[in-house]
Amino acid sequence: MSAPGSLRRTVHERFGARLGLTLFVAVPAAALAGLLAVAVESAWDPFRQLDQRTASYLHDHTSGHPLAIKILLRVSDVGGPTSARVLVAVLAVVLWLRGARRLALWAASTMVAGAVLDTGLKALVDRARPHLPNPFAHAPGASFPSGHAMASALACGIVVLLVLPLVGRVGKVVVWTIATLAVFAVGYSRVALGVHWVTDVVGAWLLALALLAVSVSAFQTWRVEHGLRRARPATEGVEPEEREELARSEQTLPAESDGGRP
Numbered sequence: 001m002s003a004p005g006s007l008r009r010t011v012h013e014r015f016g017a018r019l020g021l022t023l024f025v026a027v028p029a030a031a032l033a034g035l036l037a038v039a040v041e042s043a044w045d046p047f048r049q050l051d052q053r054t055a056s057y058l059h060d061h062t063s064g065h066p067l068a069i070k071i072l073l074r075v076s077d078v079g080g081p082t083s084a085r086v087l088v089a090v091l092a093v094v095l096w097l098r099g100a101r102r103l104a105l106w107a108a109s110t111m112v113a114g115a116v117l118d119t120g121l122k123a124l125v126d127r128a129r130p131h132l133p134n135p136f137a138h139a140p141g142a143s144f145p146s147g148h149a150m151a152s153a154l155a156c157g158i159v160v161l162l163v164l165p166l167v168g169r170v171g172k173v174v175v176w177t178i179a180t181l182a183v184f185a186v187g188y189s190r191v192a193l194g195v196h197w198v199t200d201v202v203g204a205w206l207l208a209l210a211l212l213a214v215s216v217s218a219f220q221t222w223r224v225e226h227g228l229r230r231a232r233p234a235t236e237g238v239e240p241e242e243r244e245e246l247a248r249s250e251q252t253l254p255a256e257s258d259g260g261r262p
Contacts, residue, residue: 026213033145033206040144040199041125051197055130058192062136069136072189076137079186081118081147084155085111091162102222103239107158110215114154117207118147132194139195145204146196152186153208161216164237172235 039047062068077083088111095104122142129143156179163175187201216233223239224230231240 022214022217026210026217029206029210029213033203033210036199036203036206037121037125037144040127040197040203047199051130051199054191054198055132055194059132059136059194062192063134069193072192073137075185076148076189076193076195079148079152079182079189081115081151084151085115088155088158091159095162100239102219103162106215106219106238107162110158110211111151111154113215114150114208114211117211118145118150118204121145121207122147127197127200130194130197135194137193137195143196144200145207146187146190146200147204148190149183149187149196149201149204150208153183153205154212156180156183157208157212161212161233161237162239164233164235165240 036047062072088107092104092108095101095107121144125144126142127144129139160175160179164172167175183205187205190196191198191201216238219238220230220233228241231238
């Protein structure tokens, strides 16, 4: 009689985290991004009007404000794909050298997958960028999805999920708030500068959310299969044990610097 219950517990422990993130986050986000891509490619009138009206509105309200344009350009530069990928690459190297190799591989592979997805969808959809009078910036290549928006969302998501185990309750709120504002600022800058449509940015955010959910669910499955408990990524990050690991590594530093003397 206990076998069915034991089997259910085993299935829940092994697949619960993956199925939860996949069914309730990754699948809806990916589905919405796919529908958005289809609507964009077919030039569906409601979205076309939304894009054009938003682009014209932001362009008109930004014109004549050189300081605002300068700030938007700086935000766009700092939050670009190159900066985001370099940041995650540096974090991956640091994690690898600290011995947190599974985290390093998770961070790096998630960012690489995002770059591949962005390149593939740009080639597939092949959407033209906005053409506005007196543009504030120029960008090459196709428009959907926004590479800046996707890369910044992925990088911020990765950083948040790595940092959450190291901060307290207030710190978690601060980290999530800063990351959300940073992602929004980058996306807003791309639309306000006239190099992306608003649907390019929203589509990129949805794709980044779906990809993060898939990568985190895969990581959680790996944890369970190796005897670790399922984590709560939104509050504990992907590796809750990192706080204890960091504390232990800091405790060994004085002993090493003193040649191992007590």
